Amino acid sequence: MPPSRPRLTLAACSATMQYDHTAIEGKWQQAWRERNTYRVDQDFTRPKFYVLDMFPYPSGAGLHVGHPLGYIASDIVARYKRHKGFHVLHPMGYDAFGLPAEQYAIQTGQHPATTTEVNAARYREQLDRIGFSFDWDREVRTSDPDYYKWTQWIFLQLFDSWYDPRADQARPISELIARFETEGCRGQDASVLTGDIEEFVGEFTAAEWKAFDERTRQMVLQHFRLAYLSEAWVNWCPALGTVLANDEVKDGVSERGGHPVERKRMPQWSLRITAYAQRLLDGLEGLAWSESLKEAQRNWIGRSEGASVRFPVGDDFIEVFTTRPDTLFGVTFLTLAPEHVLVGKYTTDAQRAEVEAYVKQAKNRSERERQAEVDRITGVFTGSFAKHPFTGEDVPIWVGDYVLAGYGTGAVMAVPGGDQRDWRFAKHFGLPIIAVTDGADIDKEADERKDATICSEGFLKGLKVPEAIRRAIDELEKLGAGEGRVNFRLRDAAFGRQRYWGEPIPIYYEDDIPRPVDVADLPVRLPEIDKYQPTETGEPPLARAKDWTYKGFPLETTTMPGWAGSSWYFLRYMDPGNTERFASEEAVKYWGPVDLYVGGSEHATGHLLYFRFWTKFLYDRGWLPFDEPAKKLVNQGMIQGVSKKAYALAVVSHSTVAIDAESRLIDTKQLPLVLVPKRVYDSWAELSEADRDAIGNVESMLREVGLERCPGASGYVTATSSFEFHVDIQLVDDKSNELDIDGFRASRPDHANAILLEDGPYVTVNEVDKMSKRWMNVVNPDDIIARYGADTLRLYEMFLGPLEQSKPWDTHGIEGTYRFLRKFWNLFHTGNSGVEPVASTHRVDHDSFLVTDDTPTKAELKVLHATLKKVEEDIERMSFNTSVSQFMIATNELGALKCTKRAVLEPLVVALAPFAPHIAEELWEQLGHAESVTTAPWPAHDPQYLVEDSFSYPISFNGKTRLQLEFPATLGKEEVEAAVLADPEVQKRLEGKPPKKVIVVPKRIVNIVV
RNA sequence: GCCCGGGUGGUGGAAUGGUAGACACGAGGGACUUAAAAUCCCUUGGCCUUGCGGCCGUGCGGGUUCAAGUCCCGCCCCGGGCACCA
Structure with missing residues (x-):
């Protein structure tokens, strides 16, 4: 069977045809490139399968053997699905914006784009050597203006949207304006999520809205937009002129340089992910993601049910959130976070000096420190009192840094009898403690049990906690002093970075009012600047750009965070060249959502939450026909x-x-x-x-x-x-x-x-x-490939253990998979198999190649079909280590059978192809095929070859296996029992006594109870 | 503290409630070879026994079952996530 196209030759092939991984892999990697083997076309009729890997940040260190683990697993699935007849999308790209390139730029003056280019090229080289089936024509890079044009476009969509609680979805801001014009803003609409703290916008009528000036209108709208500018607490470092992330601050000073850092309220761009909290939580139900990952997201979203309660103070009030309104009669003080806006207002003159000093030092402790030092109880009395909504008694107002500004309302009603933190605060400052539940020992600790009975005086006395909660909420609502409420831990995401190497935010300022850049003018390209550092006046690097303006107005100078581009990249792969849309409607409809997403669990609450958030948002606004980005997700373990x-x-x-x-x-x-x-x-x-x-x-x-x-x-x-x-x-x-x-x-x-x-x-x-440079234990895949080849590397990474599990890399073990590939190769070649060519042999052009067209034996077919069955089942459940074992078993057994038959070996080549594509292509070609093995249909196993004639029963006594007896597989329960009991060896063990019971599980086991 | 995983030979690991340790590494022994490489064969959980064989054994203690690594209860240890979250 002559090949239809000229065959590439294996230069290094000797006459004896040893398995030569270098020659084979070089040859096929070149062939795949030249023949565009992995190109994915725009045929939207076949069943699709989208396999996605978390794209890497191209760091200067290159890949180590741990990085490709997930890529190999997903590549196996992608190739397998292709054999199964699916139209498979399996792309790769780079998360190309990031801090390291910028740091390098600051040190060397080298443009981050250059560094990124060099690093990406190195990644590509390393990835290519492993033999992935990526369609590189679909590569995306988040730092490419053609890509970030659409990141900016999505940002503008967010800016142009608000979350309509009635429709429970994002809507165009124009609809909100229309509503204001006809109905004004009232009731629930007036109380919106502004991210950090529930904030009351203030009610207004339609007439009032119309009378507002432009600035006021825009200020109001900022409270509703999904991308909005607001005052937010940041770690500001005056000496560095920049905002620092929480982990860049230690003991109140910057980790780099040790400059003082203060907590400061600054205008920040944020995304209103909190609007989606409930849907992000509910959406987890239907996802085939690991339970631990879903749990991590649930914790992060942190839904809690309770009530908001208003404590009157003069003509104003303090609002708190509590999950335990049943303990209201145990309230002995209120505590405000040091950052709380009302602290200043309620501090009496006598207390002012003390409070201000406390607030100043508390504010400058980083959040992380405040959370870490649990034993350090600090606080101060404001001098003012609030009224208890039920009893009308005076309740002192304190300030304490154990209350976080960013959760709930930034204020708590302290119930020292029912909450341990309140209890410790009360003990420390000698505040009264009231027992709220029966059986509480308030001298020792607070009683936080949720199945207790309320004992504090008042109308809740004698009720069980759940009932008391309901009753308390009823009363609060009757009095107008509060209502039932659901609160989330999730906070809005800060979206501005004082950095250069990120997407510019497409906003300009007209008289300080933020305005969107016209979509037609996107992308707003990153400007060239002379230095990649903040300006002398502390502005972000973009402020260095000459003429950083739009329509004569100044442009926003912060850039987007690293996760912006990665929140939607899966969509761009579907249609990467599109200049009209982030991806065409047809492409999105056909390819979405991702069928299998593989990546590290470290992204559980960062990337994977934003990724879902953006998808839901684009769905709401009609840009996508699905609202979850990935149906199934698998976390690969760390090597x-x-x-x-x-x-x-x-x-x-x-x-x-x-x-x-x-x-x-x-x-x-x-x-x-x-x-x-x-x-x-x-x-x-x-x-x-x-x-x-x-x-x-x-x-x-x-x-x-x-x-x-x-x-x-x-x-x-x-x-x-x-x-x-x-x-x-x-x-x-x-x-x-x-x-x-x-x-x-x-x-x-x-x-x-x-x-x-x-x-x-x-x-x-x-x-x-x-595995890291720091521990000097990095193993480079290039070295492994040079010595053993990519196919061996791929097999070994899979063979190491279950994909999700972390496991140490041990180069020793690789010999086993390398040996396996040589043995597999030798099944097709006379080289070392000891099999001499015989007359009937159908020989294909290589000297040593020896595969016959003889009819396979039953035993050989059994090995083949058992393997096909096991491998298919294992790929479906992503148990790759066991499929590699099965290939080893098959090869060992066929070797022992001296099987050289095409009918057995050919299907095995196809089955092995997803795991070891290079050797499979080479053998496939030697078997006489002109087309790539990737086009071969998956060989289905035929159960008829797996039928056993007889079964060797383990015979156990009281559950302990003692001997084996072989019976025909057709024998029924009773027949087996009879045959077993008739056996002399069994009789000997029974010592003439009749067995108590005999359990026969057909084709499994016989257990005799004596 | 809370929430997820996980504990099986010297090592990585396998095992729909049904013969624990598949497969592989390592180790030991042997064959082929002048030699090496490569390849092939045998042994390899522990203890007792010349052998046949026997006893013990999946972190610990209980339980369910004819039968438990697997299911249930209570602990211990390791890894990961979250954490003054009101």
Whole structure:
């Protein structure tokens, strides 16, 4: 069967036809490129399957073996689905905006786009070498203006939308304006989510709305827009002129440079994700995502039911949220967050100095610190009192930093008898504590039980908690002092960054009123600037741009956060070249939503929440026909690194006397590093005499070394303890763990004089850590591929264990999968199989290639079909490690059967193709096919070949297996029982006594109870 | 503290309530070879036994069942997420 197109040749193929991964993989990667094997067309008629990977940020470090794990799994599914006849979309791109490129730009002046380009090219090279079936024509990069044009467009859609509580969906802002013009703003509409705190906009009539000036109208609308500008609390660092993220602040100073940081309220762009809280929660129900991930999102959204209660203060009131309105009669004080807007208003003159001082210091503690230091109870009395809505009694108003400004209303009604935090605050400041529940021991702690009976005086006394909650809410509503309410922990997302390397926000300011850039003028391109740092006046880098204006008005200078572009990229892959729309209606309708999404669990509450939020929003506004982006999601586990640890003496030097020079301390850094065995490190407290002597010897030797370096000083050197440290895995022999001492000395200047406590090889100790540069345990896939090939790498990553589980990378084990591929190859070749060509052989052009058209035996067909069945089932449940095992079993068994038959081997090539595409293509071609193996239909297993004639029953006594008896598979329960009991060996074990009971599970087991 | 995962040989791991340890690594022994590489074969959970065989064994303690790694109850340990959330 001659191929229909010229065949590429395998230059490195020798006559004996050994498995040569380098030649095969090079040949096929080139062929795939040239033949566009993985191009996905716009045929919208076939059944589709969309397999998506979380795209990477192209960092300068390149890929390590942990990165491609998920990509390999998804690639197997993509290829498998293609064999199954699906039209498969399996794209890849880059999350190209990000901090590292910007930091690098600040240091070197190199444009982040250049760095990104270089890094992406390196990623591409590495990815290509692994043999993925990505359609690179569909690559997206978030930093590409043709891409971020649509990110900006979506932002403008958000800006142009509000969340209509009546329709429970996002609507155009024009509809809100129309409503204001006819109905004004009243009741529920007037109380809207502004993200941080429930805020009352204020009611107005239609006539009043019409009388508002433009500025006022726009201010009002800001309270409703889904992308809005508002005052928000930020970590402001005046010295750096920038806002810092929570993790960039430590102990009130910036992590970089140690400059003071203060909490400051600044205008910030935010997205009103809180409007979607309930739908984001409800939508989780139908998703095939892992339970732990869904749980993480539920926790993050943090829905709680309760009531809002208003405590009158003079002619105003303080509103609190509580989940326990049943404890209202136990309220003994109110606590406001230090940031609460009413703190100033309710502070009496007598208390003002104290309160202001407290607020100032509390505000400047970062949120993280405030949350970490639970034991530090601080607060101050404002001097004012509120009225209890039920009893009318005075309730003192305190300020305490245990109350968070960003949750609920930023104020709590304190019930020390029922809430432990309130209890501790009350104890600390000597405030009264009222028992609210029967059986509470309020001298010891608050009683937070939710199944108790209320005992505090009032109309709730004697009621069970759930009933008391309902009753309390009824009363509050009757009095107009509050109502039932649902509260969420989720906060609106800050959307502005004081950075250069991100999407410009397409907003300009006309007399300080934010206005959207016309859609026709998108994208707003990132300007060229001279330096990538904030300006001298503390403005973001974009303020450096010349003429950063639109229609003569200043443009917004902050840029979007990293997650903007990744919130919708899955849509762009569907139609990446579209200039009219983010993706065509047909493409979106056909390809969406994603059928399988694979990525790391670290994105559980960041990316994956925004990703769902944007999808729901675009759905609301009619741009998408679905409102969840990914039906199924799988988190791949982390591949950990095995690091090598060494141990050394911690050496201290002292100088005592100086004869003819000034007294000098020998710098311990100048002393050689003394490597000691782990034994010494472990048993430092009780060292053996031999070890102590050895250390003593080294000390005296060190003393001389030290003194040589400090002429005139006489001192002594002592080893006070030992410490552990990581050494580069490159310097350690994989098998023996012996350290390459010379290499170690050459690796760093301060290791140059390293010496050993004991003669002989130095043996390091394994430890499993995260794979990272820091632990010097990074394994590069390029090295693995050079040695074993991409197919081996792919198989091994899958073979390592269940996809979702974290597991350490151990290069040793790879030999097994490499051996498997060679054995598989040898099934098709005479090279090393020991099978000599015979006369009937149908030979295909390579010398050693030997596959016959003989009729396979029953045993051979059984191996084949058992494998096809197992592999298909395993791919469907993403259990790739077990499918690799099955291939190994099949290969071992067919090898033992000396099977060289096409009818058996050919289907196996197709089944293996998703896992090891290069070797499969090569064998497929050698089998005489002109078309790529990727076009072959999936070989279905035929159950008839798996039917067993007989079954070997394990015979157990009281559940313990004692012997095996083989019976025809057709035998029924009773027949098996009879046959078993007739067996002499069984009789012998029964010792003539009749069995109590005999359980026969056909084709499984026989259990005899005696 | 709360919420999710997970604990099985020297190692990675396998096992619809039905023969625990598949497959692979490592280790030991052997064949082929002048040798090496490659390949192939055997052994490999622990203890007892010359052998046949026996006893124990899936973190710990109970329970359900003819039968439990698997189901239920109570603990311990490890990993991850959340956390003054009112």
